[in-house]
Amino acid sequence: MTARTAPLADTGLWQAVMAAASGRCQCRGTCGKTHKADGGRCPREHRPGAELLAAPAEPAQLLWPAHQAAALPKQALTAWCAPCHDASRSRARRAAEADTPPAEPDALF
Incomplete structure (x- = not known):
């Protein structure tokens, strides 16, 4: 994986989540797609x-409101691409x- 550019207000949490995900979206179908081919x-x-x-x-x-989600520990977070995040949130x-x-x-x- 290439170098990651962290969000402006990153405190290391984003970097830890991305490292655990190996820089890849961790959706396994909650967005409505099976991701079978992958x-x-x-x-x-x-x-x-x-x-x-x-x-x-x-x-x-x-x-959840952003302030509640921001209080979650690293283990309760996952890496999402925008399409999977938006679709999972809608569902x-x-x-x-x-x-x-x-x-x-x-x-x-």
């Missing part, structure tokens, strides 16, 4: 123009909405 793991690697981000490994936690949002019962309308009388 052994079950997304083939995208960190490089200029296709940077990876460190975000919660659990799709439901991708919906988690739809699943959360499906689990939420519809709101009862306010009665007028």
